[in-house]
Amino acid sequence: MLFKPIMWIKKDPEKAQVFWPSDELKEKAWLNDETIYKEAAKDPVAFWAKLAREGIEWFKEWDETYRWEPPYYKWFVNGKLNISYNALDRHVKTWRRNKAAIIWVPEPPDEKERVLTYFDLYREVNKFANVLRSLGVKKGDRVGIYLPMIPEVQIAMLACARIGAIHSVVFSAFSGKSLKERMMDAEAKVLVTVDGYYRRGKQVNLKAEADKGVEGTSIQKVVVVQRMGIDVNMVEGRDNWWHELMKNADDYCKPEVIDSEDILYLLYTSGTTGKPKGVEHHTGGYAVQAYWTAKWDFDLHDEDVFWCTADIGWVTGHTYGCYGPLLVGATMLEYEGAPNYPQEDRWWSIVENCGVTVFYTAPTAIRMFMQWGEEWPKKHNLNSLRILGTVGEPINEEAWLWYSHKIGGGRCPVIDTWWQTETGGTLINSLPGIGPFIPTVAGRSFPGTQHEILDESGNPMSVGEGGYLVQKGPFAPGMLRNVWRNPARYKEYFSVYGEKYYYTSDGARKWDALGNIRLTGRVDDVMKVAGHRLSTAELENAITSHEAVVECAVVAAPHDIKGEVPVAFVTLKKEIESSDKLIKDLIKHVDVTIGPTARPDKIVFTSELPKTRSGKIMRRILKSLVRNQPIGDTTTLMNPESVRRLREEVGYEE
Ligand code: WTA
Numbered sequence: 001m002l003f004k005p006i007m008w009i010k011k012d013p014e015k016a017q018v019f020w021p022s023d024e025l026k027e028k029a030w031l032n033d034e035t036i037y038k039e040a041a042k043d044p045v046a047f048w049a050k051l052a053r054e055g056i057e058w059f060k061e062w063d064e065t066y067r068w069e070p071p072y073y074k075w076f077v078n079g080k081l082n083i084s085y086n087a088l089d090r091h092v093k094t095w096r097r098n099k100a101a102i103i104w105v106p107e108p109p110d111e112k113e114r115v116l117t118y119f120d121l122y123r124e125v126n127k128f129a130n131v132l133r134s135l136g137v138k139k140g141d142r143v144g145i146y147l148p149m150i151p152e153v154q155i156a157m158l159a160c161a162r163i164g165a166i167h168s169v170v171f172s173a174f175s176g177k178s179l180k181e182r183m184m185d186a187e188a189k190v191l192v193t194v195d196g197y198y199r200r201g202k203q204v205n206l207k208a209e210a211d212k213g214v215e216g217t218s219i220q221k222v223v224v225v226q227r228m229g230i231d232v233n234m235v236e237g238r239d240n241w242w243h244e245l246m247k248n249a250d251d252y253c254k255p256e257v258i259d260s261e262d263i264l265y266l267l268y269t270s271g272t273t274g275k276p277k278g279v280e281h282h283t284g285g286y287a288v289q290a291y292w293t294a295k296w297d298f299d300l301h302d303e304d305v306f307w308c309t310a311d312i313g314w315v316t317g318h319t320y321g322c323y324g325p326l327l328v329g330a331t332m333l334e335y336e337g338a339p340n341y342p343q344e345d346r347w348w349s350i351v352e353n354c355g356v357t358v359f360y361t362a363p364t365a366i367r368m369f370m371q372w373g374e375e376w377p378k379k380h381n382l383n384s385l386r387i388l389g390t391v392g393e394p395i396n397e398e399a400w401l402w403y404s405h406k407i408g409g410g411r412c413p414v415i416d417t418w419w420q421t422e423t424g425g426t427l428i429n430s431l432p433g434i435g436p437f438i439p440t441v442a443g444r445s446f447p448g449t450q451h452e453i454l455d456e457s458g459n460p461m462s463v464g465e466g467g468y469l470v471q472k473g474p475f476a477p478g479m480l481r482n483v484w485r486n487p488a489r490y491k492e493y494f495s496v497y498g499e500k501y502y503y504t505s506d507g508a509r510k511w512d513a514l515g516n517i518r519l520t521g522r523v524d525d526v527m528k529v530a531g532h533r534l535s536t537a538e539l540e541n542a543i544t545s546h547e548a549v550v551e552c553a554v555v556a557a558p559h560d561i562k563g564e565v566p567v568a569f570v571t572l573k574k575e576i577e578s579s580d581k582l583i584k585d586l587i588k589h590v591d592v593t594i595g596p597t598a599r600p601d602k603i604v605f606t607s608e609l610p611k612t613r614s615g616k617i618m619r620r621i622l623k624s625l626v627r628n629q630p631i632g633d634t635t636t637l638m639n640p641e642s643v644r645r646l647r648e649e650v651g652y653e654e
Helices: 023-028 035-042 044-055 083-092 118-134 151-163 176-186 206-214 242-247 283-297 315-327 346-354 363-372 397-407 487-492 536-544 580-593 619-626 641-650
Strands: 005-008 017-019 064-069 072-077 100-105 114-117 142-145 166-169 190-194 197-199 202-204 221-225 239-241 263-269 277-282 305-308 331-335 358-361 387-391 414-417 450-454 466-472 501-510 517-522 526-529 532-535 549-559 563-572 602-605
Touching (some): 044 072, 083 118, 083 315, 118 242, 142 151, 151 263, 176 206, 176 277, 176 580, 206 221, 221 242, 263 283, 263 315, 283 315, 305 315, 363 563, 387 397, 397 414, 517 526, 536 549, 536 563, 602 641, 619 641
Parallel strands (some): 100 331, 142 190, 305 331, 305 358, 387 414, 563 602
Antiparallel strands (some): 064 072, 197 202
16 A cells, blocks of 8 residues: 555544555656645635646737626637647647557457547548538537447547537437437538447447437537448438548648637536526636646646546546546546456456556446455456546445555555536545545645535534535636527526526535545435436426326436436326336437436326425435435425325335
């Protein structure tokens, strides 16, 4: 063990262990002096201006670093840049030209890896940018990307950025219907998709799903990557093969001069309503935060091999599976398939074979590996690893320690990064060369940012107390700038505690006087299921749209591996009998409407849902039921007997 627990904190009944960086970690780290926090806090705007100059090459410097016009804010006003230029051209001019940018590992173990150097990636991106132009895509147009984990996804994203088109990536496990909803909202002109891909040894025919998503939308052209060589339906005049278009494309496309506040991408995410929102990230600020968080959180050096296991369809994939590592000129690993294909050691065999040094995943994956047993990682030499990261949900102490010891060999700290689709990049975490690393405590606010924990009336909490997490301005440069065509939803983030605070919807506890923060989970009706963000309202809409259903309420129940899972309480039409077949039907219906990641873990049929006198479903009661917690006061209920009945019907205990 290179780093040891040096003290026990008694402020918490659970007595967390506190770890500090080893000398080796400290010596190597970009940051190893904690005065950075104080320095940055003196003048956060000047701090970010300095980082923006050092990290990004601007075509023209900004006139004003930060402008706050509540509830809006701008960074690097009138600054001009191109993020694809920063991720590619910049490196191609240096020795990094022939450095591996992406090591791609296909799922079938007998298929060869593909390595794209920075120069390879540069050429592909230039060519595809020209292809997009030839299809009529202009600056500001929206391009849908519905691709699995293959390098064409990064190529397509960077090609959009090169010409100033706005990409909107949709998770490939979402259904065609979900794709369509997002494409309609974004009014996309072109969609990039694939014939199919491998998932746990099976072929997934994504093109068929994509076709459902394109029909009836504004999409005029579809570009199809040939990954599998399977037979797919190609619509004459609309659908084109990627490889055919690329054959004749010129390999240089001059990067468009982009304003710092031009939109880089939209990413749809779940909120508390039934409709996903298109979170807008703008170019300049996002580039700066992606660059510095990638570099400092994961201490990326030129010799590192960085693997972020998140799918590109989520924000983690955008920032740490594409922009961040490429901006800093790192080598990153991309894996197409399932963690347990062909066996439960696939990830560890990749770490060993490719010499991964920095590894970033979700707590849910760690708990899954814990359950599969330590014999799987033990089969492999994981000595290349030096830093581990997690994201997406709170990590329990047991998983943290297992990860650090069984995967990290006791050498590797776990960087527990808290952030959101809305924040664009990480915001609360410890830094590898500074520490401390405290299981279940994410860490301090990233230098130059400030978070507070408030009670319901807006009073700041003291050490040891829990409340609601907010970010205080100046808001981090990578934060959302709007919700696509829905400013009212954007304004909600700045309405709970007034315009000075961005409201996160997360509960948190102030850990110590250093500023360390423990996150305790969402306080709204958004769930984190195996790290995936899901809205109960979307799921309820999906289930109630089934012809047999009258009413439905979805709540999150705790789950040992996935963190949380949806449980659906469903009332059926009078004439309809509940049955196993109906359960299967409803699950299928959710697959088709949203996608398999949203499948309820349990469907409970009930004759009546607990309601208030005004007819509102009391989710609080259902939440207590699935947690086996005391129900509390039921006097405000219109139908208190429904609770007793639910207990009897469902078998939940108090
Ligand atoms: C949760 C993922 C605890 C949190 C990048 C947040 C976390 C939501 C952590 C955003 C963490 C993310 N510890 N909770 N380290 N990281 N969360 O938009 O509830 O998919 O609000 O972004 O994930 O999920 P999203």
